[in-house]
Amino acid sequence: MNIVVGVTGGIAAYKSVQLVRLLVKAGHDVTVVPTDDALRFVGLPTWEALSHNPVTTSVHDDVARVRHVALGQGADLVVVAPATANTIAKMAAGIADNLLGTTLLATEAPVLIAPAMHAEMWRHPATTANIGTLRDRGVHIVGPAVGELAGGDSGPGRMVEPEEIAEAALALLTPRDLDGVRIAVSAGGTREPLDPVRYLGNRSSGRQGVALAAEAAARGAVVTLVAANISADVLAEARHPSIAVVPVGTAAELADAMADAAVDAQAVVMAAAVADYRPAVVSDRKLTKEGGGVPAIELVETPDIVAGLVSRRRDGQVIVGFAAETPQSEEELVERARRKQQRKGVDLLVVNEVGWERGFESAGNAVHILGDGGEVVATAEGTKREVATAVLDAIVEALAPLRRR
Numbered sequence: 001m002n003i004v005v006g007v008t009g010g011i012a013a014y015k016s017v018q019l020v021r022l023l024v025k026a027g028h029d030v031t032v033v034p035t036d037d038a039l040r041f042v043g044l045p046t047w048e049a050l051s052h053n054p055v056t057t058s059v060h061d062d063v064a065r066v067r068h069v070a071l072g073q074g075a076d077l078v079v080v081a082p083a084t085a086n087t088i089a090k091m092a093a094g095i096a097d098n099l100l101g102t103t104l105l106a107t108e109a110p111v112l113i114a115p116a117m118h119a120e121m122w123r124h125p126a127t128t129a130n131i132g133t134l135r136d137r138g139v140h141i142v143g144p145a146v147g148e149l150a151g152g153d154s155g156p157g158r159m160v161e162p163e164e165i166a167e168a169a170l171a172l173l174t175p176r177d178l179d180g181v182r183i184a185v186s187a188g189g190t191r192e193p194l195d196p197v198r199y200l201g202n203r204s205s206g207r208q209g210v211a212l213a214a215e216a217a218a219r220g221a222v223v224t225l226v227a228a229n230i231s232a233d234v235l236a237e238a239r240h241p242s243i244a245v246v247p248v249g250t251a252a253e254l255a256d257a258m259a260d261a262a263v264d265a266q267a268v269v270m271a272a273a274v275a276d277y278r279p280a281v282v283s284d285r286k287l288t289k290e291g292g293g294v295p296a297i298e299l300v301e302t303p304d305i306v307a308g309l310v311s312r313r314r315d316g317q318v319i320v321g322f323a324a325e326t327p328q329s330e331e332e333l334v335e336r337a338r339r340k341q342q343r344k345g346v347d348l349l350v351v352n353e354v355g356w357e358r359g360f361e362s363a364g365n366a367v368h369i370l371g372d373g374g375e376v377v378a379t380a381e382g383t384k385r386e387v388a389t390a391v392l393d394a395i396v397e398a399l400a401p402l403r404r405r
């Protein structure tokens, strides 16, 4: 998405350096529009280097492309951080005497401001009235925080931290198309014990399922995340008031937890890597070499959880399966996925290629998404969060006719 970051002339401009970095890191095309005063705090080369886009303060540059309005017209979001009392006043009055002013007047995108000023200026009735005007106009305001100010005094007026501004900005870019929808997501990999210290497991980190839960919650869903053996640092991405985490270990535990979570869920997403087999016998005591010889491990099949969920599917419920394949060609990948979709009866099947170096444990992913007729409805490649976005888009589409019924 295109984000314009307006930077005005306050000492907090140095914190917006981090804000720009965070927005670029989140995959957005960021254009910085500083005021002349802002450049006294942080120079133009810094903004250009971080945003990877040309930076100017003047409405007279790039006139051929009508830059003074083009930036605002093309923006999906405009963030002003820091927003000084002066710029807030100009915004309230609709003054456009610099590139940021023309951009703000020319945009129909959401606008987020992070005020930063001395406490007296923040409390001044003029600022209060201007903030009121902006709020009434639908401008989003984050902060200011109470804390130490540039002069050494303290009070309300301190710009909130860049992480908080980035979070507010990204939330404004996220559609709320899953508002109130209940989703059950399984993630991670099951472990089937052999004895008290050993298990049969797999390399799934849980990252893709956690990204799905986090993205669903950001879009308004109420999520139950059934987490099979996921490390704390991976699970941290799922910290959200609308995500309830249910930790599980084995396939049997995961089956029970998903059966419970699916009862009132409109969408069920089985992203977990579930063991297909488990040891027939689990020894109460650690297996040792003392008896001599190499032990044979007898395996028994675990029930197919997703097939069970499909057989109990409630009206209007969308069920999504995952498949990790090691094919020799893309045709084989899609063909295998098609057969799996038919066999399991899921509404959507997300298939990705895995190997020693790809898929599991990695940050990125590439998937094909198949619909209930076995047709490829979408493909996605990128971070696991980007793949999660594509999967949720497909779920929203599959839910639409069912929700209208």
Ligand code: C5P
Residues within 6 Å of the ligand: 251, 270, 271, 272, 273, 274, 275, 276, 302, 303, 304, 305, 306, 307, 320, 321, 322, 323, 324, 340
């Ligand atoms: O057949 P395969 O294991 O490749 O299928 C993967 C899909 O089936 C995933 O959605 C996985 O969560 C689910 N699965 C399951 N129960 C099993 C094995 C896999 O629900 N015992």
